[in-house]
Amino acid sequence: MAKIKYIEFDGREHEIEVKNGLSVMEGAVRHNVPGIDADCGGACACATCHVYVDEDFLDVTGRPSAMEESMLDFAENVQPNSRLSCQIRVSDDLDGLIVRLPENQH
Template sequence: MVKITFVDAGGTARTVEGEVGSTVMETAIRNGVPGIDAECGGACACATCHVYVDEAWREAAGEPEPMEEDMLDFAFDVRPTSRLSCQIRVKETLDGLTVTTPAKQG
C-alpha cells in the first residue's frame, strides 16, 4: 500500500493508504476524504476531483495530459501544480505523496 496525505483548504491533513493501480481520486473516495467530489466517477469529465500536488511530488506525479488540461479549465483556482486526482495513478514511487484540495470544487 502507498501512503497519500490529503490536506484540506483549512490545513487539516489526512493520511490514507492507496492501492497500487488505483487512482488518487479512488483512494480519496474509498477513505471518505472530504473535498473530493468526483461527480463523474473518474472519467476526466467534471474537474470535481481537483487537487494541488505538493511541489516536491510534482515530477513524480507527472504533468497533465491534454484532455486533463482541458478539464482543468473548469476547476476552481487552478495553479501550476493543479491536477485531477482521477488522472494520477497510484504507484510505489508515489509513497508519501501529498496533495491539497482547493477551497471548493469547480
Template sequence: MAKITFVEFDGTEHSVEAKNGASVMEAAIRDSIPGIDADCGGACACATCHVYVDANFMDKVGQPNDMEQSMLDFAENVESNSRLSCQITVKDDLDGLIVRMPESQA
C-alpha cells in the same frame, strides 16, 4: 501501496493507504475524504477531484494530458501544480504524496 495525505483547505489532514494501480481519487473516495466529490466517477469529465500536488512530487506525477488540461480549464483556482486526482495513478514512488484541496472544494 503508498501513503497519501490529503490536506483540506482549512489544514485538516487525512492520510490513507492506497493500492498501486488505483487512482488518487479512488483512494480518497474509498476513505471518504472531504473535498473530493468525484462527480464523474473518475472519467475526467468534471473537476471535482481537483488537487494541488506537493512540489516534491510534481516530477513523479507528471504533467496533465490534453483531456485533463481541458477539464482543468474549467476548474477554479488552478495553479501550476493543479491536477485531477482521478488522473494520478498510485505507484510505489508516490509513497508520501501530499495533495491539497482548493478553497472552492471546502
C-alpha cells in the same frame, strides 16, 4: 501501496494507504476524504477532484494530458501544480505524496 496525505483547505489532514493501480481520487473517495467530490467517477469528465500536488512530487506524477488540461479549465483557482486526482495512478513511487484540496470543487 503508497501513503498519501490529503490536506483539506482548512488544514485538516488525512493520511491514507492507497493500493497501487488505484487513482489518488479513488483513494480519497474510498476513505471518505471531504473535498473530493468526483462527480464523474474518475472519467476525466469534470473537475471535481481537483488537487494541488506537492512540489516534491511534480516529476513523479507527471504532466497532465491534453484532455486533463482542458478539464482543468473548469476548476477554480488553477495553479501550475493543479491536477485532477482521477488522473494520477498510485504506485510505490508516490509513497509520501501530499495533495492539497482547493476551497471548493465547483
